[in-house]
Amino acid sequence: MSTSLSVITESPCSLDADAVVVGYHSGADGPEPAPGARDVDAAFSGGLAQALSLLGAAGTAEEVHTVASLGAIKAPVVIAVGLGPAPSGGGATTADTLSRAAGAALRARGDRARVALALPADSAEQAEAVALGALLGDYSFDRYRTGGETAAAERLLLVSSAGGTERAAKRAETLAVSVNLARDLVNTPPVDLVPGDFAGIAEEVAREAEGLEIETLDEQALADGGYGGIIGVGQGSANPPRLVRLSYSHPEATTSIAFVGKGITFDSGGLSLKPASAMDWMKSDMGGAAAVLAAMRAIAGLRPAVNVVAYLALAENMPSGTAQRPSDVLTMYGGTTVEVLNTDAEGRLVMADAIVRAHEDDPDLIVDVATLTGAQLVALGTRVFGVMAGDDETREEVVTAATAAGEASWPMPLPEDLRKGLDSSVADIANVAGERWGGMLTAGLFLKEFVADGMRWAHLDIAGPSFNRGQEFGYTPKGGTGAATRTLVRIAEAQAEN
Numbered sequence: 206m207s208t209s210l211s212v213i214t215e216s217p218c219s220l221d222a223d224a225v226v227v228g229y230h231s232g233a234d235g236p237e238p239a240p241g242a243r244d245v246d247a248a249f250s251g252g253l254a255q256a257l258s259l260l261g262a263a264g265t266a267e268e269v270h271t272v273a274s275l276g277a278i279k280a281p282v283v284i285a286v287g288l289g290p291a292p293s294g295g296g297a298t299t300a301d302t303l304s305r306a307a308g309a310a311l312r313a314r315g316d317r318a319r320v321a322l323a324l325p326a327d328s329a330e331q332a333e334a335v336a337l338g339a340l341l342g343d344y345s346f347d348r349y350r351t352g353g354e355t356a357a358a359e360r361l362l363l364v365s366s367a368g369g370t371e372r373a374a375k376r377a378e379t380l381a382v383s384v385n386l387a388r389d390l391v392n393t394p395p396v397d398l399v400p401g402d403f404a405g406i407a408e409e410v411a412r413e414a415e416g417l418e419i420e421t422l423d424e425q426a427l428a429d430g431g432y433g434g435i436i437g438v439g440q441g442s443a444n445p446p447r448l449v450r451l452s453y454s455h456p457e458a459t460t461s462i463a464f465v466g467k468g469i470t471f472d473s474g475g476l477s478l479k480p481a482s483a484m485d486w487m488k489s490d491m492g493g494a495a496a497v498l499a500a501m502r503a504i505a506g507l508r509p510a511v512n513v514v515a516y517l518a519l520a521e522n523m524p525s526g527t528a529q530r531p532s533d534v535l536t537m538y539g540g541t542t543v544e545v546l547n548t549d550a551e552g553r554l555v556m557a558d559a560i561v562r563a564h565e566d567d568p569d570l571i572v573d574v575a576t577l578t579g580a581q582l583v584a585l586g587t588r589v590f591g592v593m594a595g596d597d598e599t600r601e602e603v604v605t606a607a608t609a610a611g612e613a614s615w616p617m618p619l620p621e622d623l624r625k626g627l628d629s630s631v632a633d634i635a636n637v638a639g640e641r642w643g644g645m646l647t648a649g650l651f652l653k654e655f656v657a658d659g660m661r662w663a664h665l666d667i668a669g670p671s672f673n674r675g676q677e678f679g680y681t682p683k684g685g686t687g688a689a690t691r692t693l694v695r696i697a698e699a700q701a702e703n
C-alpha cells in the first residue's frame with residue numbers, strides 16, 4: 206500500500222492524527238523544543254520538554270521518545286525525536302539531520318497509521334528532507350513473511366508554511382519510491398532475482414515510467430556481440446546473463462551521461478568459492494545495478510534537462526562444470542584479453558564489458574557503481590562509499606553531488622604504481638593483483654583500463670553502504686539500503702544545470 210503525503214499549514218495541536226512527530230535539541234539544561242515543536246510544547250503548558258527530561262531524553266540525534274498527550278493535543282501521542290545541538294547563530298537544522306530524525310521517528314510509529322510531521326520545515330529544502338526521511342524510514346520488506354504485511358503509514362501530514370513545499374513533497378516521494386525500489390531488489394532472495402528476472406523488472410519499470418526506452422541483450426546476443434566478461438562470469442550458472450540498456454532523453458539536453466551498474470544477482474565466488482560467512486549476504490551484489498535502475502526511474506519522474514543512458518550488467522557467479530576456471534583467458538567486449546586468476550573478482554569483468562559498450566553512446570561522463578571489493582569496507586567502513594575517477598575534478602564533482610544528495614562518500618586515489626600488479630604473464634591484464642593491499646584501488650585501476658583516453662569517468666565502490674547487516678539507524682533499514690541512488694540522480698541534475 207502506498208502512503209499519501211500532504212503538506213498542511215494548520216497547527217499540529219488540532220490535527221486528527223494518530224501521532225505527531227516533533228523535534229528537540231540537546232540544550233545545556235536539557236531538551237529544547239525545535240521549531241515546529243513549540244506549539245505542541247505550549248499546548249502541554251511547557252510540559253513537553255519537562256516530560257522528555259524526566260524520561261531521560263538528552264536531545265541527541267535520532268533519540269526517540271513517545272509521550273502520551275492525555276488531551277493536551279488532539280493526537281493521542283507525541284513522538285519526540287532528538288536533533289542534536291541547536292544550530293549555532295540561529296542557522297537552520299541540516300537536511301541530513303532532519304531526514305535521519307524523521308526516519309527514526311517513523312520507525313518508532315508502531316501501527317499508528319496517520320502521522321503528522323511537525324519537525325523544522327521553514328524552507329522547501331527542509332520540508333523535502335523531512336518528507337524523504339519519513340518515507341525512507343517507513344520502509345519494510347515483508348513479501349516473504351506469512352504473518353501478514355506490516356502496513357506502511359497510511360497518511361503523512363507534513364506541517365510547513367514555507368513556499369515551494371508541494372514541489373518538495375513530490376520530489377521526496379519520487380526519490381523515496383525509487384530508493385525503496387533499489388532496496389526491494391537487493392532484499393529479494395537470489396533464487397527469485399536471477400538475471401532474467403532483474404531484466405524483466407527493468408522492463409516493467411521502463412513501461413510504467415514515462416520516457417524510458419529499454420533494450421535487453423540475452424545470452425545469445427551477448428555471445429554474438431563478444432561480451433566475453435559477462436559471458437565468462439555467467440557461464441557457470443544455470444541462469445544466463447543479461448545486459449540491459451535503458452535510456453532517458455530530454456529535448457533541451459546539451460550533455461549526456463552514462464551510468465553502469467554491477468548486477469551480480471548472487472556472488473558465490475565461482476570456483477574461487479567464498480567461505481560461508483562471506484557468501485550469506487551476496488544477494489546484495491547487484492546493489493549497483495539496483496541503484497542505477499532506481500535512479501533512472503527517479504530521473505524519468507523529475508525530468509532534468511540531460512540525456513542519460515544506463516547499463517545493468519547482470520550475471521550470476523556460480524561454480525559448476527561449465528564455470529570459468531582460474532587461469533582462463535577472456536576476450537572482453539572491445540578486444541582486450543583478461544586472465545581470470547580469481548573467479549571471485551567477477552564484478553570488474555562484467556563492468557568492463559558494459560563500460561566499453563557505454564562509450565558507443567558517446568557520453569560526456571561515465572559513472573559506474575558497483576559492490577566491487579571487500580577492501581572498500583576495510584578502508585571506509587559500512588556507511589561511506591569510495592569515489593575514484595580519471596581526474597580530480599570529476600571525482601570532486603561526484604563527491605559534491607553525493608553530499609548534496611545526503612549520502613556519505615570519500616575521494617580515493619588511483620595510484621599508477623599499483624597497475625603493474627595487474628600484469629599478466631599470458632594476457633593483456635589479469636583480473637587480480639598478486640598483492641592484496643589497496644584492493645579497492647586496484648579494482649578501480651582495472652576498470653580504468655577500459656575507459657578511453659579523454660573520457661570523463663568516475664567509479665563508486667558501494668560494497669559496504671549498499672547493505673546494512675547491523676541495526677537500523679535514522680532512515681536506513683536492515684538489508685538493502687538503496688545506496689548511491691540519490692547520488693546518481695543528483696549527478697544527472699548537476700549535469701543538467703551546467
Ligand code: BES
Pocket residue numbers: 472490547549550551552576577578579580637638644668669
Ligand atoms: N562482491 C564482492 C565484493 C564485496 C565484498 C561486496 C563484501 C560486498 C561486500 C566481489 O565480487 C569480490 O568478491 N571481490 C573480491 C576481490 C578479490 C578476489 C580481489 C574481494 O573483495 O575479496
Ligand code: MN
Pocket residue numbers: 472474548549550551552
Ligand atoms: Mn566476487
Ligand code: ZN
Pocket residue numbers: 469472490549551552576577
Ligand atoms: Zn561480486
